[in-house]
Amino acid sequence: MVDEIPFLGIAYACFLIATIAYAIHLAKGDREIGRAGTWTSLLGAVILAGGLLVRAVQTGHWLPVGIYELSVALTLAIVCLYLLLEHLVGTSGERRRTARGAGAFVMPLVLLVHTYAILLLPPTARLAVPLAPTLRSPWFGLYILGVLIAYGFFAVACGAGLLYLCANVALAREGAGIFPPLEVIDGLNYRAVAYGFPWLTAGLAAGAWWAWRAWGGYGSSEEIWIVVPWLIYAAYLHLRRSGRWSARRSALFSALGFAVVLLTFLGGQVLTGESDAISSLPVY
Amino acid sequence: MINEVTPAKIPRERDILDTLWRLFSSTQLAAIVLLMVALALALGALFPQSPGQATRDWGVYAQWLASAQGRYGSWFDLLDTVGLFDVYGSWWFRSLLALVAFGLIVSTAERVASLWPSIRQKGGQQDDDSFADASEQAVFSVEQPAEQLLERLKAVLTRQLCRTRVEKEDGTVYLYADRLWVEVAAILGHIGLIVILAGAVVTNRLGWQEDAVTLSPGQSHEVGHGLDAVLRFERLELETYPDGLVRDYRAYVQLIEDDAEVERIIGVNRPFTHRGVSFYQISHGMAVAVKASDQDGQPLLLQPFADGAKAAAVVSLPFWGHQSERHFAVPDQDMVFQLVFYQSLSDHGYDGPVFLVQAYRGSAVEPIYNGFIGKSSSLKVGDATYHLALDQYSVLRIVRAPAIGVVALGLLLAVVGHLLWFYWSPIRLWAAVSAKGDRATVKLAGTAERDEASFASWFEGLAREMGGEGKDG
Numbered sequence: 139m140v141d142e143i144p145f146l147g148i149a150y151a152c153f154l155i156a157t158i159a160y161a162i163h164l165a166k167g168d169r170e171i172g173r174a175g176t177w178t179s180l181l182g183a184v185i186l187a188g189g190l191l192v193r194a195v196q197t198g199h200w201l202p203v204g205i206y207e208l209s210v211a212l213t214l215a216i217v218c219l220y221l222l223l224e225h226l227v228g229t230s231g232e233r234r235r236t237a238r239g240a241g242a243f244v245m246p247l248v249l250l251v252h253t254y255a256i257l258l259l260p261p262t263a264r265l266a267v268p269l270a271p272t273l274r275s276p277w278f279g280l281y282i283l284g285v286l287i288a289y290g291f292f293a294v295a296c297g298a299g300l301l302y303l304c305a306n307v308a309l310a311r312e313g314a315g316i317f318p319p320l321e322v323i324d325g326l327n328y329r330a331v332a333y334g335f336p337w338l339t340a341g342l343a344a345g346a347w348w349a350w351r352a353w354g355g356y357g358s359s360e361e362i363w364i365v366v367p368w369l370i371y372a373a374y375l376h377l378r379r380s381g382r383w384s385a386r387r388s389a390l391f392s393a394l395g396f397a398v399v400l401l402t403f404l405g406g407q408v409l410t411g412e413s414d415a416i417s418s419l420p421v422y
Numbered sequence: 423m424i425n426e427v428t429p430a431k432i433p434r435e436r437d438i439l440d441t442l443w444r445l446f447s448s449t450q451l452a453a454i455v456l457l458m459v460a461l462a463l464a465l466g467a468l469f470p471q472s473p474g475q476a477t478r479d480w481g482v483y484a485q486w487l488a489s490a491q492g493r494y495g496s497w498f499d500l501l502d503t504v505g506l507f508d509v510y511g512s513w514w515f516r517s518l519l520a521l522v523a524f525g526l527i528v529s530t531a532e533r534v535a536s537l538w539p540s541i542r543q544k545g546g547q548q549d550d551d552s553f554a555d556a557s558e559q560a561v562f563s564v565e566q567p568a569e570q571l572l573e574r575l576k577a578v579l580t581r582q583l584c585r586t587r588v589e590k591e592d593g594t595v596y597l598y599a600d601r602l603w604v605e606v607a608a609i610l611g612h613i614g615l616i617v618i619l620a621g622a623v624v625t626n627r628l629g630w631q632e633d634a635v636t637l638s639p640g641q642s643h644e645v646g647h648g649l650d651a652v653l654r655f656e657r658l659e660l661e662t663y664p665d666g667l668v669r670d671y672r673a674y675v676q677l678i679e680d681d682a683e684v685e686r687i688i689g690v691n692r693p694f695t696h697r698g699v700s701f702y703q704i705s706h707g708m709a710v711a712v713k714a715s716d717q718d719g720q721p722l723l724l725q726p727f728a729d730g731a732k733a734a735a736v737v738s739l740p741f742w743g744h745q746s747e748r749h750f751a752v753p754d755q756d757m758v759f760q761l762v763f764y765q766s767l768s769d770h771g772y773d774g775p776v777f778l779v780q781a782y783r784g785s786a787v788e789p790i791y792n793g794f795i796g797k798s799s800s801l802k803v804g805d806a807t808y809h810l811a812l813d814q815y816s817v818l819r820i821v822r823a824p825a826i827g828v829v830a831l832g833l834l835l836a837v838v839g840h841l842l843w844f845y846w847s848p849i850r851l852w853a854a855v856s857a858k859g860d861r862a863t864v865k866l867a868g869t870a871e872r873d874e875a876s877f878a879s880w881f882e883g884l885a886r887e888m889g890g891e892g893k894d895g
Contacts, residue, residue, distance in 0.1 A: 198663075233879070268663045271670045271690040325875030332873070336840040343833040351691050354631065354702040354821035359467045366467075369460035373453040378872065380449040 141196065145189025146210065146256050152182025153217070153248050160241035165316055172238040176224060179245065183217040190214065199269040201279055206263045208282075209255035209404070213248055215290030220244045223294050223333075227326055236301075236318035236326055244297030247396070254404060277348035284341020285364060289399055291334025292371065296396030298327035302389035324385040327392055328378060331371055338368050363402045370395050446528040455521050462518060466509030469501070523619045530612040537605055553852055556867035557874055558881040564864065564889035568595060568857035571864065575853060575888060583846065597853040604848040611839025617832030624825035631821040638709040638738030638815040642678075645820060649699050651679035658706055658814035666774075673703050673816040688818065702819040708763055708775050709740045709815035714752060714808045722806060726750045740815040755806055758782045772796045779810070847873055864888060 159175030162168060190210060194200050202211035220241060228234030272278075302324060305317035317323075342364060349356045374391050377383040445451055470490055473482050490507060491498050505512030553559065564571055572595055576586050584599040635643050637655035645651045654676040661670040672689040677696055686694045688703045695701075713736045714722040725733040727749040739748040741763035751758050762778040770776070774796060781791035781803045791803045798811045823829075851868040866885055870877035 275691040321875045332844040339840045369456045373456040376449040376453040
C-alpha cells in the first residue's frame with residue numbers, strides 16, 4: 139500500500155530548491171529565479187497535500203492529529219499562506235520582490251518544521267491511528283484549522299521580520315543594496331500578523347467550545363499553552379498601535395513571537411523526547 | 423482695560439484620575455500586562471499544578487505532593503510560597519487578570535468616547551486641516567462633469583465598504599468617506615473579551631462541578647446542589663472501529679426527579695442538560711459486578727476494598743486500565759478475592775479484555791482459586807458460588823455553569839470583532855470636486871490607521887482609476 143513518505147520526501151526537495159531560488163532572487167534580483175521559487179513552492183505544496191490525502195485514506199480521517207500529522211499540516215499551512223500573501227502583496231514589482239525576499243526566510247522555517255516531522259520524530263509518532271471519540275467534533279476541526287492558519291501567517295510574519303532586520307543592518311552599513319524598501323517589508327510583516335491573529339482567536343474560541351462540549355471545562359495544559367501565543371501577538375498588535383514602537387522592534391517581535399509558537403508547539407516534544415508532550419496544538 | 427483670557431487656552435492640570443485613565447487606556451501598558459499574563463500561563467503549564475482544590479481528594483493531593491517535593495527538593499517551599507504550584511489560584515495571577523479586565527473596560531470606553539462624535543455626525547469634519555493632515559494626497563483634473571466623477575468615486579468607495587457623505591458649498595462638492603464599522607468592530611472585539619471574563623467570573627463564583635462520577639450499570643448518583651434528582655446509569659454502548667479501537671460511546675441514563683423518570687443518552691461531545699445542570703460523558707472502562715450465594719442459595723455480603731465502599735450483596739468493581747487491581751472480601755466465608763484486569767493476553771488465548779481472578783482463604787498466601795475469565799462467568803469457590811458479570815462503567819462529570827451562554831456570546835463577539843477589525847483597515851478619505859465647464863478638478867486625500875504602505879498603494883490606484891496620474895497628480 140502506498141504511504142505518504144515519498145510525497146513528503148519530494149515536497150522536501152521542492153522546498154529546498156525554492157529556498158535556494160528565493161535566496162538567489164534576493165541576492166541577484168533575478169525575476170525569473172524568483173518566479174521559479176514560487177512555482178517550486180507551489181509544486182511542493184501540491185505534492186505535500188497529496189501526501190496528507192494518502193495519510194487521510196490510511197487513517198480514515200481528514201483531521202491532522204498527533205504531532206506528526208500536525209507538523210506536516212503546519213508545513214503545508216505555512217507554504218500555502220506564504221504563497222497567498224505573495225500573490226496578494228505582489229501587486230507591483232517592488233512588492234513582489236519584497237514578498238519573494240521574505241520567501242528566502244520563510245522557506246527555511248518550512249524546512250525546519252518539515253525536517254522535524256519526517257526526520258526527527260520517532261517512528262512510533264508516525265503510526266496511523268483512528269480518531270478518538272472526543273476528537274470527532276466539528277468544533278475540534280475548526281480549532282485545528284484556525285490555529286494552523288494562524289501559525290502559518292505568523293511564520294510568514296517571522297520571515298518578513300527577519301528580512302526587515304537584515305535589510306535594516308544592510309542599510310546602516312552600505313545602503314539598501316539588494317533589499318526591498320523597509321516600509322514595504324514592514325507592511326508585509328504587519329499584514330501577516332494581522333491576518334493570522336483573528337484565526338488564532340477563532341481557533342481558540344472553537345477549541346474552548348469543543349472542550350466545553352467534550353468535558354464541561356477548559357484549562358488543560360494544551361488549552362493553556364495555546365493562549366500564550368495569542369497573548370504575545372495581542373501584545374504585538376497593541377505595541378504597533380502605540381506610535382513609539384518602531385518597525386525594527388516590530389520585526390524583532392514577530393520573529394521572536396514565532397520562536398515562541400515553535401517552542402509551544404514543538405518545544406515539549408523536542409525537550410522531553412515524548413511525542414505526546416505538552417503542545418500548543420492538541421496532540422492527542 | 424481688562425485683558426480677556428480664553429478659558430480653553432489655559433492648559434488644564436492633570437489630576438490623578440486623568441493620569442490613571444491615560445495609564446490604563448494606554449496600549450503600551452496593555453501590551454506589558456498581556457506579556458505578563460503570557461509568562462504566568464507558561465509558568466502554570468510548566469510547573470505541576472496542585473490538584474488540592476480541584477479534586478478535594480487527599481490521596482491524589484498526597485501523591486502530587488510527594489512527586490513535586492521529590493522533583494524540586496529544597497526549592498519546593500520557595501516555589502510553593504510564590505504560588506508557582508497554584509498559579510491560577512494565586513493572588514498575583516488574579517490581580518493580573520483584574521488588571522487586564524480593567525484595562526479592557528477603560529480602553530473600550532476611551533474608544534467609544536472618541537468614536538461617538540463620528541457616529542452622531544454620520545461623517546467627519548471636513549476642512550483644510552483634513553487635507554493637510556492626511557498621509558496621502560492627490561490633485562488632478564479630469565475631462566468629465568463633476569457630478570459623474572463624484573458618482574464614480576462614490577461607487578468605488580461603496581464597493582470598498584465605506585460610508586460616504588456629500589456636502590455642497592460655493593460650487594465645490596465635498597465628499598467624506600470612512601469605514602466607521604471597522605472601528606465599531608474593534609470595540610465589539612474588546613467587549614467580547616470583557617464579556618468572556620465576566621462570564622468566567624460568574625461561573626467561577628456561582629457554578630459547581632463534580633468530577634469523575636463513576637457509575638456501573640444499575641448504580642445511581644444523587645445530583646444534589648439544589649437539584650433534587652437522582653441519576654441512574656443503565657448501560658454503556660460502545661461503537662468500535664474494525665481494529666477494535668473505540669470509535670464512540672454513549673451512556674444510557676435515567677434522571678429521576680419528583681417521581682418522574684426521564685430517559686436520556688449522554689454521548690461524547692453530546693452532553694445532556696437539565697435545568698442548568700449538564701452531564702458529560704468523559705470516560706469509561708471495564709467493570710465487574712459480583713454477587714455471591716452460599717450452598718443454601720442465600721446471598722452473601724461482599725466488602726470491596728475502597729475508600730468509603732459499603733458492604734453489599736452486589737458490588738461493582740471498576741478497573742482504571744491495563745493491569746489495574748481490585749479486591750473484595752467475603753467475611754462470612756473468610757475469603758479475599760483479587761481481580762487483575764488485562765486489555766488482552768494473547769499468550770493465554772485471550773485477544774480481548776480478560777480478568778485474572780484469585781481467591782485466598784484467611785491469611786493464606788497461596789490462592790485456593792486461580793483462573794482467567796474473559797466473559798461473564800459463575801465460579802464455585804469453597805462452599806459458595808460467585809457470579810461475575812463483565813460490563814462497562816461510565817465516568818461522568820456534572821457541571822453547573824450559570825454563565826456559559828454569556829461566555830459563548832463573548833467568544834462570538836471576539837471572533838467576529840477581530841475578523842472584521844484586522845481584515846479591513848479603518849480608512850478616512852476626503853475629496854473636494856470643483857467644476858470648470860466639462861472639466862472637474864479633484865483634490866483627494868486619505869489616511870489609514872495602519873498598514874500605511876498598503877494604503878498608499880491602494881490610494882494611488884484609486885487616484886489613477888478616477889483619472890489622475892497617481893499620487894500628487
